[in-house]
Amino acid sequence: MRKSLITVVFGVLATGCSQSEAPKESSDYHSHENQQVIIVHGLARSASSMEEMSERVEQHGYQVCVVDYPTVGRELDYTLYKSGLQIDECVYQFDRELSQSRGSKIHFVGHSLGGLVIRDYLAKKPAMTYSQHLGEVVFLGTPNHGSDVADFFSSLWLLPLAGGTAASLTTDPQSLPNSLPQPNYPFGVIAGTDTYPVLRHMFENSNDGLVSVESAQLEGMQDFIAVDIKHDSLRSDPMVTDLVLNYLSHRRFAVAETMQ
Template identity: 55%
Template sequence: MKRMKWAVLVPALILVGCSKPEMDVTDTELNAHHAEQVVIVHGLARSAWSMQNMSKGIADQGYQVCVVDYPTIRQPIENTLEKSAEELSRCIAEFDTATHHATNQPKVHFVGHSLGGLVIRSYLAKHPEFVQSEQMGNVVFVGTPNHGSDVADFFSDTWMLSLVGGTAESLTTSPNSFPNQLPLPNYDFGVIAGTQSYPVFNGMFAKTNDGLVSVESTKLKGMKDFVEVDIKHDRLRRDPYVTELILNFLQTERFEN
């Protein structure tokens, strides 16, 4: 049984963790979007490099893009949040400088894949002054385990999850877990959930899921919009259709126009 769990855990961690959307954009729209920044945050066991397809697709539409890089493996959750917060603040500060002479009011949007969404929620909860400012834009959570992951539950009684580190251990569905201790967002946000699972993980879920996160876990009270896509968890961060949905929400607060 232990060997089986270990064989499943390794690919699970790898999975947690391309072309641009086919959208026409005018010079006027490019100039308007240039006064807007999109901060992108990767998930568990990933890096900024893993978000390159999404970041390119968004940048191609005229947005300034900053991709956060932060440690997640063999890290206590406190260190993960501290390092990611430093990077988030850096992105925002650099955008402030770059848009000092912009004609339009600068806006900062946030997009988080998987754990990245929780990192964004934690950061914004600790920066209410920014959330209440005119600079605050829209937020998109992509495959984010807002109520924890059944996969983390499956391995929670083994030494294997602790080997990965405290950040991974914090992602269970327990009422006291990191995701379930975060306050509800008080800003405009939308949620994208995948519905295509990995056969090897089917036994870990009782409901529809993307292989690592259940659809129900992604949902949060107060969502401006919600959409399900027939895509696996890892693919969400690099699928051009998902990027197109994100771009729609940033502009209209709706995923599909």
């Protein structure tokens, strides 16, 4: 039973489904050309896992940079160090001329662990968080208070086998999620509610299979929305990406027709 659960969890992390299809070009395409969106993947993933989201965002005129950093089998400090360098490179690559133009913004979107990476990065970059160039920040299925699934495998002494980064995602007060400072910038949260049957017993409340809705929520949210989607599909489902796009433009996930 334990072996099958491990297989399922890493199967979820290593595979995913998508319903994506090419979106219509946004009517305000050109107004986004001086805005960058930095996208950060989750545990046991790579930049390619965010390809469908990044392409959809790019088709709306944004400059997109997808962070690619190591997670499995790595110590937490190494993961945060390498991801920080990658984000710095994204900022550096942002078109110099456009980045200095009026209305220039750098947005951040993180899936799962990626959201914690963003929180860690911005906590270390006060100059950016107070800059007029900081745009919107969106967390997708991020375990902001830790994961019940990580707790389960930690109690079996199995989680450390995946490395220090994976082991840092528990609900323990000293874990990465619970040791990060509260964001001092506006942000929005999207949580999934469609769980994986084999993992259902690990949760007491609504969840996306790996992260509970309660854990995804974080004090100070500018906006929040729950969608009936599994954890891994949050990164590729076109509806979720459209919610992200709404937030980047309006700081709201659901946008009234008169605003669109």
